[in-house]
Amino acid sequence: MPKNWDFYKDEIENLYMRQGFTLGKVRDVMTREHNFTASARSYKMKLDEWKMWKYRSKTGDQSHHSDFSSSTSEPGQSSSSNSSPIKYIQTSVEGYYSSNLSSPSIQSEGHSYMYQPFSPVTTSSSSSSVTHFAQSSSHRSSVSQDLSGLSIQEDPLVNSSLMFFSTRTDTESLRLLSMSTELAPRALEILLRNWEPGGEYFKSAIRYLQQSHYCQTIVGVNWTRWNHADETLFDLVDENVLEDEQPQLFVALLTADMKFGHELAQRNAPWAQSWRSATQQRDWGRAKDYMAAMGVHHLLWQCAFVVIAKSFLERNNSRIRGWVKGTPFPDGSHRQNYAILDDCREYSLGTDSWSYAHLWSCMDEEQLRYLFA
Structure with missing residues (x-):
């Protein structure tokens, strides 16, 4: 962790709290303008130390790591805002106990939150099986809870949040994460919560997005x-x-979701259904309508547009290449291709570096000339 945090405290506070920059943008500005580099987890921990919390409850201050309270009615099961381990320790209890108990969830100001309790949940229906597993598993190390100092000894795969990467090199953490079959459904989330620029994390994300079991949610x-x-x-x-990595990552996430098409979970992004409907269309106009209904920010909409445009172009060009002389020419596919290219030109997509990199392979020479005309 850099030693000169206090020197840059005012600038970080100005960017994060007053100007409303996201943490990623704050890091980008601090690196570009001040040559100040630090990991996302270091920023999060320092912001907590400085009590720079964007999100506050109606009844009082609330950290940007939301305070959680249990939905169970048993006394002593709710967590308070003073329960500091919950801020940084999110254990992978689903990975180990998913067959025996479901995650506790709570409703707060219209949002439902899930967290993995630091200690196994002791409900009447699941306490015996959880206790038995915790005692018998040879893969878990003992976990000592020092509430004041957060002194923890744990198996390398216990923590699934910021602490997962805190005691090892990035390379070793990425290797351990890729080896865990239990954490596969959460691997992308863990990776993104600990993200570092420079390529190693991006390569891991792309590798996960090529495998179905990492892409279920x-x-x-x-x-x-x-x-x-x-x-x-x-x-x-x-x-x-960082902003220069976001388009490629959005495109990769959306492409994987469209490719594998896993059944939607019970709780999804507000735009998930519109996105899935757009991917299922065969009429370009209707696909655009569903993309417009997503209601997402401009960059994510651009990425959705590029991903679906590529799928249309690939399908249409396949029909055109498969045309046999003497049979009706697929005029509809040909016209649709040029309607898509007209829209790409209108929205300046396919001509910049990231969108061109995604689209060029599905276009023939004539289509590329038309796009850049």
């Missing part, structure tokens, strides 16, 4: 939510990934 709500701005993987990209 791409448009679903995250397992762990700390504030009102980290509901989905796409929110985490906004918050933690």
Whole structure:
């Protein structure tokens, strides 16, 4: 962690609190203008120390790691805002106990939050099985809870949030994460919460997005939510990934979701259904209508447009290439291609570096000339 945090405290406060920059944008500005580099987790921990919390409850201050309270009615089960381990320790209890108990969830100001309790939940229906597993598993190390000092000894795969990457090199943490079959459904979320620029994390994300079992909840709500701005993987990209990496990552996430098409979870991004409907259309006009209904910010809409445009172009060009002389020429596919290219030109997509990199492989020479005419 850099030693000169206090020197830059006022500038960080100005960017994050007053100007409303996301954490990713704050990091980008501090790196570009002040040559001040620090990891996302270091920023999060320092912002907590300085009590720079954007999100506050109606009844009092609330950290940007939202305070959680249990939905169970048993006394002593609710957590308070003073329960500091919950801020940074999110254990992978679903990974180990998913067959025996479901995650506790709570409703707060219209949002539902999930968290993984630091200690196993002791409900009447699941306490015996959880206790038995915790005692018998050879893969878990003992966990000592020092509430004041957060002194923890744990198996490398216990923590699934910021602490997962806190005691090892990035390379070692990425290796351990890729080896965990239990954490596969949460791997993308863990990766994005600990994101570092430079390529190693991006390569891991792309590798995960090529495998179906990592992509089951791409448009679903995250397992762990700390504030009102980290509901989905796409929110985490906004918050933690530098701007020059965001388009490629959005495109990769959307492409994987369209490719694997896993059934939507019970809770999803507000725009998930419109996105899925857009991917299922065969009429370009209707697909555009569903994309417009997503109601997302401009960059994410651009990425959705590029991903769906590519799928249309690939399908149409396949029909055209498969045309046999003497049979009706697929005029509809040909016209639709040029309608798509007209829209790409109108929205200046396909001609900049990131969108061109995604689209060029599905276009023939004539279409490329038309796009850049």
